[in-house]
Amino acid sequence: MELWYNKNSVPTFDNKTSKSILHPFTFGKYRGHTLNVYQGCQHRCGYCYATYEWSPEFYDKIYAKSNAPELLENEIRKWRSGTIEPVMISSATDSYQPAELKFELTRKCVNILQKYNIPYYVFTKSSLIYRDLELHERYKDNCFIVWSITTCNENIRRCLEPGTPPASIMFKIIRNFANRGVRCAVNIDPIVPLITDSFENINTIITNCRAAGVKNVFGAFLRIRFDIWKRMKIVFKLLNVDSDLFVTNYNKLYNFTDPIRHDYNLRIDRNYEIDFMQNLEKKIRENGMTFDFPSLKGISYNKNLKFKNVDKNQLTLTNYV
Numbered sequence: 001m002e003l004w005y006n007k008n009s010v011p012t013f014d015n016k017t018s019k020s021i022l023h024p025f026t027f028g029k030y031r032g033h034t035l036n037v038y039q040g041c042q043h044r045c046g047y048c049y050a051t052y053e054w055s056p057e058f059y060d061k062i063y064a065k066s067n068a069p070e071l072l073e074n075e076i077r078k079w080r081s082g083t084i085e086p087v088m089i090s091s092a093t094d095s096y097q098p099a100e101l102k103f104e105l106t107r108k109c110v111n112i113l114q115k116y117n118i119p120y121y122v123f124t125k126s127s128l129i130y131r132d133l134e135l136h137e138r139y140k141d142n143c144f145i146v147w148s149i150t151t152c153n154e155n156i157r158r159c160l161e162p163g164t165p166p167a168s169i170m171f172k173i174i175r176n177f178a179n180r181g182v183r184c185a186v187n188i189d190p191i192v193p194l195i196t197d198s199f200e201n202i203n204t205i206i207t208n209c210r211a212a213g214v215k216n217v218f219g220a221f222l223r224i225r226f227d228i229w230k231r232m233k234i235v236f237k238l239l240n241v242d243s244d245l246f247v248t249n250y251n252k253l254y255n256f257t258d259p260i261r262h263d264y265n266l267r268i269d270r271n272y273e274i275d276f277m278q279n280l281e282k283k284i285r286e287n288g289m290t291f292d293f294p295s296l297k298g299i300s301y302n303k304n305l306k307f308k309n310v311d312k313n314q315l316t317l318t319n320y321v
């Protein structure tokens with residue numbers, strides 16, 4: 001069976017330089033900047049949204065943006081007076097994938113964000129973040145670690161996201177962060193219909209979140225695009241389910257027929273989503289956690305201020321959570 005990555009090859013690493021590193025984003029009521037210090041991702045998730053120009057290279061050749069720390073510092077220093085919104089590390093790669101062991105670009109960039117008092121989120125599904133526990137701990141009022149966990153079922157995880165660590169390891173690490181006062185959220189994303197949206201799967205994740213000291217839990221259903229759909233059909237085969245039946249059910253749930261159009265970016269049936277999300281919210285609340293994305297505020301930044309004085313303008317997470 002043809003996989004979406006080269007199963008027998010070890011990813012190769014290369015350096016590249018970038019022209020810019022902070023890019024603005026808006027997501028609903030949230031605004032901020034993305035920071036991606038790697039291109040490509042060794043976690044090899046079949047559902048990955050960062051693969052618009054998909055080729056196995058995305059999973060097998062990882063580029064380190066070697067000038068990322070210098071760029072980041074320059075972009076902050078050249079910032080025109082105004083607000084610096086929170087920085088999201090990362091949106092199109094995983095900042096703590098194995099490449100970070102070799103290049104340490106995430107650690108260097110986090111140090112720079114802390115130096116300038118800029119709030120940040122780290123999105124990850126990697127256990128390597130444990131290396132930086134102390135680093136994030138010293139900034140715990142101004143950062144949020146968002147862990148992406150889709151399933152506690154090892155068989156499903158191995159097929160769906162073969163380069164990630166098991167959820168049991170991730171929850172141990174989350175507990176360590178939470179015990180040290182670092183605020184942790186879990187993003188159940190994507191929720192993969194008919195595969196990870198079972199009562200059992202979701203309950204297990206929520207129970208583990210509560211036990212680990214997670215504050216916020218939220219999630220979103222898988223979106224279907226041309227490249228993702230191709231990989232999902234391979235996942236059906238890997239899981240040994242009735243592929244034809246799953247294809248038919250997905251066609252119904254996402255309202256499309258094969259061959260899927262290249263320009264589609266499909267959401268699941270609205271009623272299916274609403275029913276599921278209402279139940280999810282209820283369970284999260286019953287377990288004493290918040291069903292929402294954790295909110296961080298930007299800082300007022302005047303380039304004439306010395307950064308050590310910026311604190312007085314800064315709103316911390318404690319104000320919002």
Ligand code: SF4
Pocket residue numbers: 041042043044045047048049050092093094125161
């Ligand atoms: S961890 Fe994120 S960026 Fe990496 S392959 Fe998985 S979904 Fe894509």
